[in-house]
Amino acid sequence: MSVTNLEYLFKPTSVAVIGATNDPQNAGNIVMRNVMAGGFMGPVMPVSATAEAIAGVLTYPSVKHLPKAPDLAVVCSPLDEVPEIIHSLKERGTRGVVLMGAGFASMSEEERQDVKSTILSVARPPEIRIIGPKSLGFMVPSLNLNASLAHAAVGPGKVAFISQSDSLFATVLDWAIDKGVGFSHMIALGSRIDVTFADILDYLGSDPLTRSIMLYVESIKNAREFMSAARAASRNKPVLVIRPGQALDTVLADLKLKETGDQRLEDEVYDVAFRRAGMLRVEDIDGLFDAAQTLGTPKAVFGRKLAILTNGTSAGILAADRLLAGGGKLAPLSEETVKSIDAVLGEENWSRANPVDIPFNADGKAYSEVLKLLVKDRGSNGILVMHVPWTAQPDTEIAEGLRDSLKRVKRMVLTAWLGSGAAEKSRDVFRAADIPTYETPTQAVQAFLYMAEYLRNQEMLIETPDSLPSDFFPDTARAREVVNKALSDGRKTLTEPEAKDILAAYGIPVVETRIAVSAKEAVIAADKLGYPVALKLRSPQIPQPFDVGGVLLDLETPERVWEGAASILARCTRERPDAYIEGFTVQKMGRRPGAHELSVSASVDSVFGPVIHFGHGGMAREMIQDQALTLPPLSMSLAKELVNRTRISTLLKGSRSHLPTDIDDICLTLIQISQLIVDVPQIRSIDINPLYADSEGVLALGGKIGIAPFSGHGETRLAIRPYPRELEECVVLRSGRQVTLRPIRPEDEETHRVFLASLSDEDLRLRFFGVVPRDFGHKDIARFTQIDYDREMAFIATAPDERGEPETLGVMRTNTRPDNTEAEFAIVVRSDMKGEGLGSMLFHKGIRYTRERGTKVLTGQTMVENKAMQGLSRKFGFVITPAPHDDDLVDMTLDMEKAEN
Structure with a gap:
């Protein structure tokens, strides 16, 4: 799992197309035309041994003849030529490769493994990062880069889509073009011999141009890497996933596809894994985009209660029905809200309940005034505004009025303008204002429910566990x-x-249970256990003894046990003469x-x-x-x-x-x-x-x-x-106080809150490089205490206080890059504990842990005035240098190979 050199794939300054050709049906020609048509601003260098020019660009006969090393190489040559091509690209300094050449799918498993190992031995990722083989390529619209075999291109947007399926890549592309949806990235992973879902999630999780991430997943190769990356990404932005489910599992099991193995996949396991990672699973492509649109807004939904405002009775009933069927609730209207709407519309002119059914010919002013009242009502978690077209009403003007009234509203408001024509213009008004809008009541309500489920998953991700x-x-x-x-x-x-x-x-x-090999031993066992007892047959061929009458309950005397054993043996011999009888299990009732x-x-x-x-x-x-x-x-x-x-x-x-x-x-x-x-x-x-x-x-x-x-x-x-229990250890401070150094646990939230509150203003300023508020909220503390031990570590020093209650005295944190090349540390000790040697103990433990996990470099930053921190880091061999872009900070760097034991 690594993001190393992925920028050469997704932010290249130059592109080479290897295996380019003038054959319009060939991948090398399609890619070349797509790159040129996209308007990529950097050099595009086709490599062809036969054609003089392709798509109006002069070719080069081989990689070594290229005028410069391309950041990205799109290789369309046959797979048997790929190792030599990658070797040449590596010598030139290329760091990103997409493999599109045909043939991988038709290979036997043994041939695939041979090709994979050969390619990887030459590329040695992450020196060269590889997407594919059997990839359709990718698009980065913000760079005007279309390095794909796709039949069309999309415009820039804030959603990224990563697909394991070529066909779904093309389907989503058509859907997006039809709906006018843009992307930050569209990536077809292919056979994933190097770059995986985990790598892309780590990369896009910190990409400022990506607001939300959508995945199409059929199978996962490394569950630990995927879960770690997915949990990290979903803490930063919405991650949505679509997976076909049971039908896919059946197909994969029947075909015994090489990538997933022979065993039947359990879709429910994937489902719970997605939920555990804080992701949202949706059912289809429409749901994927509807949810992405809703989750991409900064307004949150903290519950399932929805208020519905509509000028169509039937439309309101449909929306309410879908809401209730999906586990949502109709938000109750307060008496104050009802009276206020009465004053606007008149008691006889609306439903006086939720759904709020207003006259079919209501104008923009009526819509806006009623919506303002619903926004003030705190009984709902969101509001759906629907409009059924009517000849005498200007749909677009109503939409524009609602847009203007929602400019400073912080509540989640969704819209559904039913119909086409003028309704589509109204939806364009909402889209331009980043107001979620849908074509049908069902789509709008489902999007609301998706958002509620997503936020519940997020809450689970940071929920403070009860203490064990x-x-x-x-x-x-x-x-x-x-x-x-x-x-x-x-x-x-x-x-x-x-x-x-x-x-x-x-x-x-x-x-309590005993084993007996005969009726006599069964009686002896029953006597020792005490009556009444249960008697069960033991046979490897009969996993469920009850099916053959091999279970007797409430046997209260030795005679009943003796007779019961005989009757069980008789029945078993009659019904399962092939079964080997090992004896009996005797169990106290x-x-x-x-x-x-x-x-x-x-x-x-x-x-x-x-x-x-x-x-x-x-x-x-x-x-x-x-x-x-x-x-x-x-x-x-x-x-x-x-x-x-x-x-x-x-x-x-x-x-x-x-x-x-x-x-x-x-x-x-x-x-x-x-x-x-x-x-x-x-x-x-x-x-x-x-x-x-x-x-x-x-x-x-x-x-x-x-x-x-x-x-x-x-x-x-x-x-x-x-939780890595093996990392716990006890130490003794200079004062003789015994302290436990251990990894932090989610259950430590309250004690960690108290610890942060006990720090002096100066401690907080030096730790966070400035003045910070003292009222850390649940989400803040959860980020400190609920960590992914695969990529983060926080060692706390804890000991009982005067009342015997645990208290936190200090903490040492490390945050490791996904590829384990570098980790960043931070450390803080309570003011009244300074001089006890606790800082050195925590620092030493953090360094030792980082070195043992194979991290190459440990780094940190501190303020220039924090001489104590600089002195402590020098003690452990850190090199102190000025921070390159901030005169108030210094960098502390430790080569882990030189770290002291």
């Missing part, structure tokens, strides 16, 4: 011991008692009258790694199909969000006859499972079914765990890096 119970101390050593013993025996699954032993080691209450039967499970997705499932459990689980899933790691907030996405969550809230279920205990169980699959990566699957849950907590009755050998750290399997 302080008594959660898993016995990881015990769990690993059980798994390793089973692996050494050559087994792929644990016995039920082994599985429950591991669950118990992670604090999950389980029903779990008495929880009225408890809900839930299920918690974990599996490993081929793309996103471990996935956690939650939902309805028991024997009817497969029939009811009430399951939701999420990606670890989990916090209490994320666990609650998972539970709330299931239908059974409504029952868990309780009723007149049932006490509410202990939701926190369910969430803790989910977190414990999440931590277990990180700590013990040899676990491939977990299935707890049923998990009883009621007001007293949870109890696991059934437990299955699948295992497989695994080398490496468990966190590498996760799409999102979990």
